[in-house]
Amino acid sequence: MAGYNIPDTDYMVSGHVGCPGCGATIAMKFALKAMGEKTMVVIPACCWGVIAGPYPQSSLKVPILQTAFATAGATASGLRAALDMKGDSETTVMAWAGDGGTFDIGIQALSGAVERNEDFIYVCYDNEAYMNTGVQRSSATPFGSRTTTTPGKGWKKNRKKNMVEILAAHRIPYAATASIAYPEDMIRKFDKARRMKGGTRFIHVFATCPTGWRIPSEMSVKIARLAVQSNVFPLYEVENGVKYTINVEGSRPVADYFKIQGRFKHLTDEDFEKIQNMVDKDWELLLRKTSYFDRLT
Amino acid sequence: MAQEPENGKKIPLFISRSHILTDVNKTGSWRFVRPIYREKTAPCSTACPAGQDIPRIEMFFNQNQFEDALNTILFENPFPSVCGRVCFHPCERVCNRAGLDEPVAVHDLERFIGDAAARGELKPGLKKLPAKGKTVCIIGAGPAGMAAGYFLSRMGYSCDIYEARSEPGGILRWGIPRYRLPETVLTFEIDRIKQYGLKISCNTPVTHDFVEDAKNRYQAVFIACGHGRSLKMNIPGEHMADDGLDYLNRLRKGDTAPSTTTAAVIGGGNTAIDVARSLVRQGTKTTLIYRRQKQDMPAFKEEVEMAVEEGVTIMELFSPVKIEKHDEEFVISLQKMKTAGMETDRGRSRVIPDGGPGHQFRTLKIFTAIGAEPADPWLSPLQKTDATLDLSHCTLADSDPPLLYGGDLTNAIQSVPDAVASGKQAAMAIDIFFKQGRHAITDRLNSCRVGNGPALSMARYMGEKQRNRHEDVVSFEHINLDYFPRESRAETKTLSLDDRVRSFDEIKTTLTIDRALKESRRCFNCGICNACDNCRIFCPEIAVTLHAGERQIDLDYCKGCGICVVECPRSAMELQEEG
Numbered sequence: 001m002a003g004y005n006i007p008d009t010d011y012m013v014s015g016h017v018g019c020p021g022c023g024a025t026i027a028m029k030f031a032l033k034a035m036g037e038k039t040m041v042v043i044p045a046c047c048w049g050v051i052a053g054p055y056p057q058s059s060l061k062v063p064i065l066q067t068a069f070a071t072a073g074a075t076a077s078g079l080r081a082a083l084d085m086k087g088d089s090e091t092t093v094m095a096w097a098g099d100g101g102t103f104d105i106g107i108q109a110l111s112g113a114v115e116r117n118e119d120f121i122y123v124c125y126d127n128e129a130y131m132n133t134g135v136q137r138s139s140a141t142p143f144g145s146r147t148t149t150t151p152g153k154g155w156k157k158n159r160k161k162n163m164v165e166i167l168a169a170h171r172i173p174y175a176a177t178a179s180i181a182y183p184e185d186m187i188r189k190f191d192k193a194r195r196m197k198g199g200t201r202f203i204h205v206f207a208t209c210p211t212g213w214r215i216p217s218e219m220s221v222k223i224a225r226l227a228v229q230s231n232v233f234p235l236y237e238v239e240n241g242v243k244y245t246i247n248v249e250g251s252r253p254v255a256d257y258f259k260i261q262g263r264f265k266h267l268t269d270e271d272f273e274k275i276q277n278m279v280d281k282d283w284e285l286l287l288r289k290t291s292y293f294d295r296l297t
Numbered sequence: 298m299a300q301e302p303e304n305g306k307k308i309p310l311f312i313s314r315s316h317i318l319t320d321v322n323k324t325g326s327w328r329f330v331r332p333i334y335r336e337k338t339a340p341c342s343t344a345c346p347a348g349q350d351i352p353r354i355e356m357f358f359n360q361n362q363f364e365d366a367l368n369t370i371l372f373e374n375p376f377p378s379v380c381g382r383v384c385f386h387p388c389e390r391v392c393n394r395a396g397l398d399e400p401v402a403v404h405d406l407e408r409f410i411g412d413a414a415a416r417g418e419l420k421p422g423l424k425k426l427p428a429k430g431k432t433v434c435i436i437g438a439g440p441a442g443m444a445a446g447y448f449l450s451r452m453g454y455s456c457d458i459y460e461a462r463s464e465p466g467g468i469l470r471w472g473i474p475r476y477r478l479p480e481t482v483l484t485f486e487i488d489r490i491k492q493y494g495l496k497i498s499c500n501t502p503v504t505h506d507f508v509e510d511a512k513n514r515y516q517a518v519f520i521a522c523g524h525g526r527s528l529k530m531n532i533p534g535e536h537m538a539d540d541g542l543d544y545l546n547r548l549r550k551g552d553t554a555p556s557t558t559t560a561a562v563i564g565g566g567n568t569a570i571d572v573a574r575s576l577v578r579q580g581t582k583t584t585l586i587y588r589r590q591k592q593d594m595p596a597f598k599e600e601v602e603m604a605v606e607e608g609v610t611i612m613e614l615f616s617p618v619k620i621e622k623h624d625e626e627f628v629i630s631l632q633k634m635k636t637a638g639m640e641t642d643r644g645r646s647r648v649i650p651d652g653g654p655g656h657q658f659r660t661l662k663i664f665t666a667i668g669a670e671p672a673d674p675w676l677s678p679l680q681k682t683d684a685t686l687d688l689s690h691c692t693l694a695d696s697d698p699p700l701l702y703g704g705d706l707t708n709a710i711q712s713v714p715d716a717v718a719s720g721k722q723a724a725m726a727i728d729i730f731f732k733q734g735r736h737a738i739t740d741r742l743n744s745c746r747v748g749n750g751p752a753l754s755m756a757r758y759m760g761e762k763q764r765n766r767h768e769d770v771v772s773f774e775h776i777n778l779d780y781f782p783r784e785s786r787a788e789t790k791t792l793s794l795d796d797r798v799r800s801f802d803e804i805k806t807t808l809t810i811d812r813a814l815k816e817s818r819r820c821f822n823c824g825i826c827n828a829c830d831n832c833r834i835f836c837p838e839i840a841v842t843l844h845a846g847e848r849q850i851d852l853d854y855c856k857g858c859g860i861c862v863v864e865c866p867r868s869a870m871e872l873q874e875e876g
């Protein structure tokens with residue numbers, strides 16, 4: 001595409017039933033631009049299970065295997081094994097699961113597969129709650145968020161689980177974060193992951209959800225960008241669990257990101273200060289890991 | 298696929314398989330707002346008296362399409378190299394980029410393009426319309442007359458220009474010192490205009506009778522001969538002072554004799570500053586005497602600052618009352634002035650005598666440069682009627698064939714781009730007069746305005762596609778700053794102060810290509826589509842299509858999320874309620 005280093009061909013098609021402004025659909029569009037035709041997608045229960053098309057329709061031009069909520073890691077392992085038996089080493093298996101299906105119910109199957117260093121790409125598109133069933137909190141829901149299971153004063157007081165660190169601790173070849181607001185960076189990472197055959201590659205994609213986050217649909221990309229600009233969702237890569245690379249360094253206050261979202265509208269300046277503190281500490285920790293491992297390796 | 302159950306019988310395992318794509322669903326029916334491509338006008342363009350399409354010029358520039366950039370300039374202004382040097386660049390004062398860091402150096406980029414053309418590296422490609430079989434008489438080959446001739450010839454008119462002096466160029470040639478505008482630059486741009494076939498008769502001063510006769514011989518007459526008579530102070534001894542403009546003329550003609558060791562220049566406009574700075578270059582200790590505050594001088598601020606740097610002393614709030622000669626010296630009696638409130642209409646302080654004792658200033662030479670006026674009363678309509686049209690940059694007298702006055706004779710601001718604006722407006726008015734009649738002129742001109750300002754777009758007048766210069770002007774809040782990191786403005790190299798005061802060499806240099814390209818990328822390209830492709834990249838519905846360079850919204854699938862509109866960095870799109 002003009003001005004950008006982005007492949008022109010799309011493997012996602014129009015007419016899907018994602019909500020207007022759905023970040024998860026933008027995520028799939030970018031991912032497949034990099035992955036190309038020789039890809040099989042494994043999708044457990046999640047919004048994308050619906051967006052992929054009600055039978056007999058499909059919104060992707062590549063094969064999709066729909067599977068049970070908890071099983072993306074196991075199904076992807078099995079699919080890989082089947083392809084290997086057929087002698088097809090060219091096709092890449094890409095598991096594509098939500099945050100509920102990754103952080104919570106799917107973590108066992110995922111950890112098992114990753115410990116075996118299965119040869120696939122596992123993508124978690126993170127919209128920070130169980131959106132498909134009506135915005136229930138997950139362990140990816142951030143501190144401060146209201147969901148239907150953390151309503152009113154009961155807004156979520158626990159931190160978001162750091163999934164990339166969990167995956168990096170498995171010492172897989174590649175774990176990275178990506179954002180729909182940074183298409184070139186995201187497509188580069190998928191392309192890199194595609195080429196790194198032979199082990200598990202994990203990509204954690206930040207995908208806004210206008211419906212669940214109570215944000216205007218047109219702000220979908222802008223808010224994803226703000227998450228990076230404020231270091232709430234840092235863009236970085238970890239190779240072999242130790243080699244850290246930070247891609248973008250943010251400098252905006254977290255309040256810029258939080259204040260424009262309905263799910264956080266109850267938060268006070270005091271809360272923002274607390275969150276800023278948490279984000280600063282996490283960022284600091286990331287920087288330290290980056291330089292610590294740099295010295296070690 | 299099948300499994301081997303215990304009893305040995307095969308049970309088929311059915312996995313349903315989709316076989317059509319979702320594009321059978323016309324999800325565009327979900328939409329209640331619709332994105333549209335709608336280009337808007339950049340503030341710089343509306344501020345440019347010549348109405349240049351600045352964001353498009355900079356867009357072509359940063360896409361390395363220098364010839365397109367040149368032609369976009371030349372569509373509206375025949376003098377890029379001149380204006381890149383002497384224009385006071387009002388465009389930069391309103392540049393949206395100032396909200397982020399500093400304005401884009403528009404004038405440096407214009408100069409770069411103009412100079413590349415002068416070196417023969419770029420060829421202008423503006424075509425001439427078929428001959429109309431009508432000839433226009435233009436009086437004065439200054440910037441307004443030359444601009445009128447340029448636009449009229451492009452529209453297919455023959456033009457005869459009459460010029461009193463020995464060469465065309467007017468104030469550009471005779472009144473602007475070489476250190477601001479080298480002669481070669483001017484000559485090149487005048488020659489390029491001449492290539493459109495206009496006829497210039499020099500050494501041909503014009504009388505009132507000539508004009509009356511011209512009305513019979515020509516189909517239209519445009520008078521733009523500037524202000525030929527210097528204003529007088531009306532004080533005793535004034536006749537002993539030299540005329541500042543005459544001095545500049547002599548310098549341009551090559552009279553380089555050092556004038557004197559000390560001199561006083563009376564005035565505060567650009568001519569006064571030019572005279573003072575030229576004197577400094579001839580080794581004269583120069584004092585400028587101005588009756589108002591320095592900050593209220595009509596001269597361009599930058600020029601005043603440079604004059605001071607070069608050693609010109611400014612005496613503000615002193616009004617000359619008498620000039621006497623004592624031996625070799627002149628003595629100017631001065632009245633000290635003080636401010637007394639503001640002038641209602643001009644945004645400057647009113648001044649009155651401060652009532653204190655008089656002052657005396659001694660000097661070996663005095664130059665006056667307090668302004669000029671038309672040399673003859675017939676240089677404005679002798680009688681105004683209801684049919685007289687007072688336009689922003691020219692006046693159309695009640696006569697048939699049409700007789701127009703323009704340039705400094707009518708312009709509120711006497712600048713080069715305003716002169717171009719006058720020539721353009723006159724050319725359009727004449728063309729409209731012939732095509733639709735006098736009554737249609739005002740409306741038709743209004744329909745060619747750039748944004749909400751008075752500047753006119755020739756591209757719009759001549760119906761160029763994609764050049765709809767919309768009345769909506771892009772403001773800083775409309776720019777998506779996520780796409781524009783801070784970047785410092787290009788600095789032009791200038792001669793050292795020592796070299797400046799010792800010669801008439803040009804002070805500023807043209808940007809290098811690398812720096813110019815980098816500078817052009819600083820432009821937001823406010824309001825125009827520069828094919829950045831953000832709309833297509835981010836659309837979650839894959840509903841933005843590209844056919845033969847045109848982006849379109851596929852309304853079968855667009856759900857109206859509005860992401861494309863927000864992610865358009867430069868406000869070339871907007872959301873519209875579904876009707």
Ligand SMILES: Cc1ncc(C[n+]2csc(CCOP(=O)(O)OP(=O)(O)O)c2C)c(N)n1
Nearest residue numbers: 045046047069098099100101129130131132
């Ligand atoms: C075992 C099981 N429990 C519950 C469900 C119902 N269910 C379907 S999708 C979903 C939420 C998925 O959330 P997430 O993985 O975050 O994806 P999202 O819908 O947010 O895209 C749930 C709870 C299910 N399909 N299977």
Ligand code: SF4
Nearest residue numbers: 341392393820821823
């Ligand atoms: S950024 Fe460019 S288009 Fe916008 S006002 Fe400045 S010069 Fe004009």
Ligand SMILES: [Mg+2]
Nearest residue numbers: 098099129131
């Ligand atoms: Mg989710």
